[in-house]
Amino acid sequence: MLTRQAHNVCPAQRDGGHAMQSDSNPSITMRHLIDGYQVSQAIHVAARLGIADLLADGGRSVDRLATGTGTHAPTLYRLLRALASIEVLREGNDGVFELTPLGQALRSDVEGSIADWAAFVGSPGYWQAWSGLLHSVRTGENAFQHIHGADVWSYRTNRPEESALFDRAMTALSRRSSAALIAAYDFGRFRTVVDVGGGTGALLAAILGAHPGLKGTLFDQPHVVAAAGAFMERAGVADRCRIVGGSFFEGVPEAADAYVLRAVIHDWEDVDAVRILTTVRKAMAADGRVLMLERIVAPPNEGRDAKFSDLNMLVAPGGRERTREELEALLGPAGLQAAGVIDAGGFAIVEALAR
Numbered sequence: 569m570l571t572r573q574a575h576n577v578c579p580a581q582r583d584g585g586h587a588m589q590s591d592s593n594p595s596i597t598m599r600h601l602i603d604g605y606q607v608s609q610a611i612h613v614a615a616r617l618g619i620a621d622l623l624a625d626g627g628r629s630v631d632r633l634a635t636g637t638g639t640h641a642p643t644l645y646r647l648l649r650a651l652a653s654i655e656v657l658r659e660g661n662d663g664v665f666e667l668t669p670l671g672q673a674l675r676s677d678v679e680g681s682i683a684d685w686a687a688f689v690g691s692p693g694y695w696q697a698w699s700g701l702l703h704s705v706r707t708g709e710n711a712f713q714h715i716h717g718a719d720v721w722s723y724r725t726n727r728p729e730e731s732a733l734f735d736r737a738m739t740a741l742s743r744r745s746s747a748a749l750i751a752a753y754d755f756g757r758f759r760t761v762v763d764v765g766g767g768t769g770a771l772l773a774a775i776l777g778a779h780p781g782l783k784g785t786l787f788d789q790p791h792v793v794a795a796a797g798a799f800m801e802r803a804g805v806a807d808r809c810r811i812v813g814g815s816f817f818e819g820v821p822e823a824a825d826a827y828v829l830r831a832v833i834h835d836w837e838d839v840d841a842v843r844i845l846t847t848v849r850k851a852m853a854a855d856g857r858v859l860m861l862e863r864i865v866a867p868p869n870e871g872r873d874a875k876f877s878d879l880n881m882l883v884a885p886g887g888r889e890r891t892r893e894e895l896e897a898l899l900g901p902a903g904l905q906a907a908g909v910i911d912a913g914g915f916a917i918v919e920a921l922a923r
């Protein structure tokens with residue numbers, strides 16, 4: 569059973585003191601930024617244990633949560649009270665924990681759930697790769713390759729559990745941006761669309777769901793698309809969706825009207841990005857469109873998401889985020905030309921035609 573000693577300071581008192589200190593003391597604010605890795609790992613563990621789903625219907629005691637997650641109750645308590653100190657959870661005076669509005673985002677069943685991203689971020693291969701950031705900055709080399717002796721894609725091919733965590737994380741991020749992308753761009757003008765490097769198909773399912781006249785092909789590595797059929801069935805679009813496994817360095821399905829590449833080009837340095845676009849250019853219909861969906865690197869001092877995603881690309885797959893001009897510069901060498909750039913929430917849609 570838990571001791572009561574940790575319940576004698578209410579969250580408001582703790583937070584008030586904490587906030588005042590941080591605001592007036594840069595070294596405390598800096599310390600919290602430095603210790604961000606502890607926050608990441610604590611949230612990751614809560615996500616792996618499914619804590620937020622267990623709290624979906626209301627508060628629970630640590631003992632019940634420990635039983636539900638198969639964990640050591642006194643130690644689970646230490647995790648949960650730390651998460652309550654940063655407002656992910658709320659700890660009641662009766663030793664019961666409940667979700668805060670912030671913590672709700674860790675439920676798997678809510679719109680905009682970020683649970684699968686949290687579950688992936690602390691996974692061994694990815695977490696360890698970030699310890700190679702200093703090596704990357706010193707040498708310009710990819711940290712993942714340096715730490716693991718393999719690139720992310722071959723590493724995951726041999727580790728189905730980590731690969732599935734990554735695919736689910738991509739699906740979670742894709743779902744969060746799909747509505748904005750579909751609202752911003754009229755996919756209904758096409759008859760056929762190929763989602764190149766489309767993961768397990770979240771974006772393509774959303775596009776097909778929004779446009780009943782459209783047919784789609786999901787293209788990704790064979791082990792990634794292996795589970796996509798069931799996903800498309802559940803989304804109710806399986807009868808209009810073909811699933812093809814392969815490598816976009818060798819070829820992609822031919823003669824479609826539109827080729828979508830969401831968060832694919834940023835995984836690669838320019839030489840390989842141009843190779844992928846060249847493969848697509850060779851496959852597409854003469855009047856086809858290529859749609860690169862990417863974050864755009866903002867001017868100085870703005871745009872945290874793209875700039876930290878850029879570090880993530882440096883560390884993990886070995887690519888980069890780009891400015892609009894840098895993305896457009898990839899098109900010419902691949903036999904493409906820019907047709908326009910459309911803002912779609914946190915992403916830009918760079919539309920290209922054959923030259």
Ligand SMILES: C[S@@+](CC[C@H](N)C(=O)[O-])C[C@H]1O[C@@H](n2cnc3c(N)ncnc32)[C@H](O)[C@@H]1O
Pocket residue numbers: 721738739741742764765766767768771787788789792814815816817829830831832835
């Ligand atoms: C960052 S993920 C993006 C996934 C998806 N487009 C999304 O937005 O959720 C990049 C995708 O590229 C795929 N990929 C990597 N190398 C590939 C290759 N050689 N051929 C085909 N797909 C590949 C990965 O399997 C992964 O699904």
